[in-house]
Amino acid sequence: MLHFIKPLFLLFFFFSITAGNAQNEAYSDAAESQISDTTFVKLRDYSNDFVYDMKYATEDNFLKAKVYDCAECMLRLKTVKALIAANNDFLKKGFRIKLYDCYRPLDIQKRMWAIVSNPSYVADPKKGSIHNRGGAVDISLVDITGKEVDMGTSFDFFGIQASHNFKQLSKEILSKRAYLKSTMIKNGFNSFDSEWWHYNLKTGLKDKVANEKWKCD
Numbered sequence: 001m002l003h004f005i006k007p008l009f010l011l012f013f014f015f016s017i018t019a020g021n022a023q024n025e026a027y028s029d030a031a032e033s034q035i036s037d038t039t040f041v042k043l044r045d046y047s048n049d050f051v052y053d054m055k056y057a058t059e060d061n062f063l064k065a066k067v068y069d070c071a072e073c074m075l076r077l078k079t080v081k082a083l084i085a086a087n088n089d090f091l092k093k094g095f096r097i098k099l100y101d102c103y104r105p106l107d108i109q110k111r112m113w114a115i116v117s118n119p120s121y122v123a124d125p126k127k128g129s130i131h132n133r134g135g136a137v138d139i140s141l142v143d144i145t146g147k148e149v150d151m152g153t154s155f156d157f158f159g160i161q162a163s164h165n166f167k168q169l170s171k172e173i174l175s176k177r178a179y180l181k182s183t184m185i186k187n188g189f190n191s192f193d194s195e196w197w198h199y200n201l202k203t204g205l206k207d208k209v210a211n212e213k214w215k216c217d
């Protein structure tokens with residue numbers, strides 16, 4: 001009996017001093033409470049309901065270079081939670097989110113800025129993008145058959161046609177952009193005027209810029 005009590009007591013003591021207000025929670029919940037909302041996690045570990053088309057893990061992007069070793073979507077945990085909530089709303093209507101980019105290491109931001117030094121389209125690495133902070137996503141929608149919804153331009157189209165304010169598009173396209181935007185805003189994101197695909201988590205604007213790369217399997 002003593003063998004059992006002693007480690008349990010030590011465990012309780014450990015969580016009392018490290019987790020503070022979590023000391024009354026069940027032990028099984030204690031480990032989970034150690035993960036803060038700002039921890040970087042892989043979206044894949046929390047949901048299988050997304051479509052991945054990570055453009056910077058291919059040469060099909062404006063850099064014309066594969067700058068990620070593998071197609072992974074890393075974000076801070078709070079961004080993952082909000083994104084899953086948004087995706088659940090889309091799923092109810094027969095759509096799901098397709099991902100083009102998530103967290104982006106600062107070194108990649110520098111390469112992008114060197115090619116397109118225009119803050120309307122690429123954030124200056126001196127300030128850092130919300131992508132570099134783990135709070136931004138570049139997304140579109142696919143329908144129930146897996147077909148990509150027509151949003152009027154391709155991802156990373158550097159022109160006025162990609163703007164939310166550009167209205168010379170079909171009613172269908174304008175309504176799909178508006179649907180994407182309103183659902184994301186409802187779930188805690190801000191839109192970005194010049195790019196229909198870009199969304200920032202409202203509570204992610206002041207997190208630290210990071211430059212770590214994720215591990216590939």
Ligand SMILES: [Zn+2]
Pocket residue numbers: 101131136137138197198199
């Ligand atoms: Zn973006």
